Amino acid sequence: MLRPLRILLSPPKCPLTRCCSGYVSRMRFVNRLQEDDDACAAALQNGRIFLFHSLSPLLQRTNRGTFRTSALTASDLQPILKNLGSDGSLLKESVLIGCSEQNQAEFCLDVGQLDQAAVEEQCGGTFVDLRKAFFLLKGAEAPLVAKGQALLRWHQTNRFCSATGQPTQRNQAGSHRFCSSSSTTYYPQMSPVVIVLVSDGTRCLLGRQASFPRGLYSALAGFCNMGETLEEALRREVAEEVGLEVQNISYSSSQHWPFPHSSFMVACHASVSPTHSQVDVDHSELEEARWFSLDEITCALQVKAPPRRGDPPVIWLPPPHAVANRLITEWADLQRHGKDGP
């Protein structure tokens, strides 16, 4: 039996309002849209759609010169797509990202087949490369755009079944693709990466790859191998990259990282004894790795933007968007409050 449309367009009001939060309703709503194509198609008509062009998100410049995402409703977007010569089917390629705190379903859509400048003019924004956009956006907007781009990229690169070579079909939400020849369901994939800030009690260890911009140092990171636990991957990466054996591993936090593709970054602290802290860098992986004192880290954390060409050399760290920054800030806070490492 068809459910009333009212229920399909936004999270249902929970009958147990006193024990069920808005968060729970939103999560259940998103889950339902992933499972019910009709409900998802209805929610799209009432949702917010974030546009991308060839995987670059559409941003708007505010009066204060900052940038923000630009979302359109289906009714705003339909006439624009029509003006640009696209039929109504393009909108259906939207992929569900989630549900806003205002209870609106959120979608992303790549309009790469349309003329970029014409879409920008009609929508009053600019398509910005994700590497730039990610760092221009503030707060929750950066991860939202990163998630949208990751989902769109996954759909673009998984159009065919790897077993049969036949085209795969997506569900309306875009939460999976299905090959009817092999009955295989494909889900969006992330690569697990461990990132670790190693401390010797009074100093922390940072490294830089030759490809990093001048003066940028970060925590050590590496992709997990098949079959490894996180702890094994962490110990192996530190051993490979800087020749140290770490102990006292503790979890800090995690994040989705869109570069180079979707990585699931798991951030940890670890320690080495000060008597076993001599680094032996593998130069095929890192250009340099060295210990930094709290004073050096405090100075580096104050550098808020990458140095410009011609500026004097300065050590700087990944920005607050990056979980590496969180690890380094946590370590510095612990040091300032007199604790001995992580």
Ligand SMILES: NC(=O)C1=CN([C@@H]2O[C@H](COP(=O)(O)OP(=O)(O)OC[C@H]3O[C@@H](n4cnc5c(N)ncnc54)[C@H](OP(=O)(O)O)[C@@H]3O)[C@@H](O)[C@H]2O)C=CC1
């Ligand atoms: N958010 C944050 O704060 C930070 C994020 N990072 C991210 O962590 C990631 C990993 O760090 P990095 O030191 O480069 O990793 P690694 O030390 O593991 O070295 C990268 C190399 O590992 C190989 N590799 C193995 N598995 C994969 C895979 N699934 N995907 C891609 N490459 C793989 C590749 O080698 P080959 O090319 O030879 O095949 C690649 O060049 C990077 O993508 C980086 O952007 C890093 C620091 C901070």
Ligand SMILES: [Mg+2]
């Ligand atoms: Mg590495």
